Amino acid sequence: MRVAPFIATPMEFRTVWWEDETVRLIDQRKLPHTVEVVNCTDLSSVAYAIRSMQVRGAPAIGCTAAYGMALVARQSAAHSVEDLLEELRQAKAILDAQRPTAVNLAWATSRMLRRAETAASEGTTAIKTVLLAEAEAIFAEDLAMCHAIGEHGAPLIPPRGHVLTHCNAGGLATAGYGTALAPIRTAFAQGRPIHVFVDETRPFLQGARLTAWELLQAGIPQTLITDNMAAFMMQRGHIDCIIVGADRIAANGDVANKIGTYGLAVLARYHQIPFYVAAPYSTIDLATASGADIPIEERDPAEVTHIAGIAIAPHGVPAAHPAFDVTPNELVTAIITERGVLHPPFTVALRQLASQP
Template identity: 55%
Template sequence: MIPTLEWLPTGVNFLDQTKLPLEETYVLATDYKQVATVIRDMIVRGAPAIGVSAAMGVAIGILRSEATTIPALNAEVVIICDTLAATRPTAVNLFWGIGKIRDLYNNLAASGTSIPEIKEAVVAEARLMYDEDIAACKQMGQFGADLLPKEGTVLTHCNAGALATCGYGSALGVIRAAIERGHKIDVFADETRPFLQGARLTAWELMKDNIPTTVLCDNMSAHLMSKGRIQAVIVGADRIAANGDTANKIGTYGVSILAKEHGIPFYVAAPWATIDLATATGEGIPIEQRAASEVTHSNGKQMTPHGVAIENPAFDVTPAKYITAIITERGVLRAPFHESIRQMAEMPEPERILAKA
């Protein structure tokens, strides 16, 4: 498994996803500002990977700090967290990752723990979160595998695979788990304009695993659904509201409507940390607006007339009514989602999931 990100003695090493599929190169971030740049520029992307990257960003910021007193370090931690939080607003995992390390730091600092011990503890926590993300993806796969057809074609949009997580993947993890159980599945991957995560990333990693994969232009799925060539849809998520409304890569909403019209199950796979209980509905999810150049240019070549207006929202929101089930590492949620999410949230928090050696 090629690591999406990796903690090294020298810093956090990131597979540069902007260069895939033609180049497998890495970017080493040696301080929190560089981690913020890696997240903002989509060198690393995908909500679960962003969450762990942000946690490692806070940890490396604390580790590299030259502060000699807790008050001075407190002030630095605020700046570190604010810098990372300003990178990408839609993925709630970003704020979850920052919050996990910040809360640990605050508790240790308040209890009189020494700065060297704090540094050791926050790094250990960030590295544990990496292991837990992979374990959570594998658990999602176990819960979701049998929801997919024993034989047939599954459509996915964007990349919710190993590249969007620390390993194995959320939506693609469910596909991997189904295939490991003997399901005969091939994948249609929407190209996912304008950043082409499906064409560049999903196709790349599924081909690495020898999973039959076909890339589609984003406007082809309706035609293929009408011909009976798609048996299920599974996608990831960047934020799930308390009622089940789900933000995912732009274009997902349209796919969900098409699936509903054609009687095709539409699944969302995401770690529990992606569920934002503080946001009641999808109306409250902030939608990131990205640079016009992602639309106007492709591989450095201008594709549109000079001066034309550009819209480039990175995400859209799929209403809960179009979602068949939400697969998490805690179990499968079904409608009415506001009730199933609340019930799962009220259950005793499970023990930390540790990745197997």
């Protein structure tokens, strides 16, 4: 099965798909100037794509990992079911280790492994077949969830429609429609006034490179700003609300997201601006009690000292690079999921959400 590799409509993207026994994806490191397709033909290339941020965004990572598990199964020469299951367990461990903060990664690989185990009685050929179908199901479900997030979140955007975003939580970060950008896309499609203020999002510039590019494709009005302009824009009354995505939401509602998100939440509280988090249910991790328990990925300091391989800092200067921060739940106005909008107290709301059939 081939999914359209790039733009299905101006509102919907495809960044990862299965074709010819290969996991194909758009190399997001090359955007916005070059659209390049990466062909992942084995487990190591899928793992590298996730780790190197050729593919990024928690839902998109989950979809990629699911296809990666299907790829391992279909390439396996194992003669016994147990040998194949062991290969899949090892593949899961390798994939999970690539980006430890994003819970969708382990969620997807766990789901794939469970599906393989339920098909074990049918033999190795059956496992190979059902795993590809399961990966396609994860992709389709994510796309549907993003559209549902858009429907639930659009009414929260104030009438003037000035929204601040951070990082990229659009179609490029998901199966195609986005999480934080979903309410924006939906409101715009409804004919409502929308203007997006796009944080550039140092040091990887996901806002400047990816979100700005997506909004241009969709024709949605925007203004790109540097991260340190956000407070000024709020002070001057330019921002009506903030919508961000999430890589993991703890059981108490603490939110791990791209570094810089916590600062925006603090600023939003001071300026009395609603701060919304948009994420699918799969991003909620009820096994993690609070943000203090979420592992924070430390990336290569060279991503701070260099941009596109060009040094912007003195040679040899030490640099820190935590890729995420944690926003305390008391700074979050609401969490927008495909199942509805959650309001504080989040410990109760998240537990009730989990109890829904």
